[in-house]
Amino acid sequence: MANHDEIDDDSPYRVHSRREIIALLTSMMEKNQLLSLLIKGGSESVITSILEVDEDDDSLIIDAAPSATLNESIVSSKRIGFEALYNSIRITFNVDGARQVEYQSRPALKVDIPESLVRLQRREYFRIPTPIAKPLRCTFRITQADGSFVTVVTLLNNISAGGVGITDEKKLLPTTPGAVYEDCQLELGDNTLVSVKLQVRDCKEFKMTNGKVVNRFGCQFIDIPRTVLAAIQRFITKLEREQNAKASGMM
Template identity: 80%
Template sequence: MANNDEIDDDSPYRVHSRREIISLLNNMLEKNQLLSLLIKGGDESIITSILEIDEAANALIIDAAPSASLNENIVTSNRIGFEALYNNIRITFTADKAYKVEYQNRPALKVGIPASLVRLQRREYFRIATPIAKPLRCTFRITQPDGSFITIITLLNNISGGGVGITDEKKILPTTTGVIYEDCQLELADNTLVSVKLQIRDCKEFKMATGKTVNRFGCEFINLSRAVEAAVQRFITKLEREQNAKASGMM
């Protein structure tokens, strides 16, 4: 799945007006809008919110991550992504660097006010991370040249109405982009399984903290049925509610 913050500068979805950007960020601040902060190409994410907008210093102050190790990963990242669903419009922007600061005697992070942002009024582009504590699976059933089948089990990293991000820990799934797999089973919450058709859009090798390397894929849904699309959207809504509840201290 493509990162929509990389939409061309002349795209009608990209906003360059500083006044408009600051106005939008102020509205999000006033409504305590939650944002997903993504690093490592979206492989790690936290839920945060804007605490203050300092126009003079060209800075946004945002909530810090809940752990010191996550904060360290954020401040050592060279590219930080932000995503939010504000009034059913997907907002994305990036920052090159984050810095540790204090805000009202608590840890916070500072990033630059974005020079531009992308505003898409399509919910299907909003990507949300799946629970790490209870990993979900995406299973591929692949036909071999001799007519036999092999089953490849991958882990679900994130999901949107447009596709999924997955990890192949055993590096079995072919890395060729553009291939469409007709027979895939996607595991959602509460032991719900849905059948989907997936196209491989990108693949990157990723080195884990243990030193082990895995393959991470971005996959696009192909011709989702209405029933499956509804199940995916219900699952995304459930994840959003759970993450919002955790961020607000209700879970």
């Protein structure tokens, strides 16, 4: 799951026009478009939206995170990423830092209008966070050298049609980049379970709020069957609808 905001400056997917950037962000604001705010290299994310585009101040006002701890983490981050799926186009951009402000008598965050952003009409790279209240799991069945099997259960952080982000709280899963796991079971909610082949793309240590250090992985689907991909896309659509409903006060 590559970070496509790192696309070269001369790429046709990267937009540098300030007028286009402001027009796009304003349109997203007017339609209450949800964005994923990513910190710590994408290992932690929250859902937010744009509250105001201030061209004169060269800034965006966005919804604050739901907890003070998360807001502190965001404000202390030097690099903040944003992702959104807008009109079937994936939008990504980065900003350098955020400040806590108050907007219409509620907590908010202020960031600079990005100097550039990336537009990719490729849905498979859009990552969406999974519900925190109802954690889902990704289970690895690993073959040992002696032919025996060991099972490692991880938590599913986010999902796209290209791969998943997972947390290994017990640090049992080998962290070798490029390692391929043939037999993985992925929970998609509503008692739906699919089998996938995963390749480890990256791994980072992450310190949780309780002080515990865990491993967070970015994994890519390998040779995924069409039926499984269709089930994952339906699940992503369901999550998007639920998050949009919550944002509009319908849930």
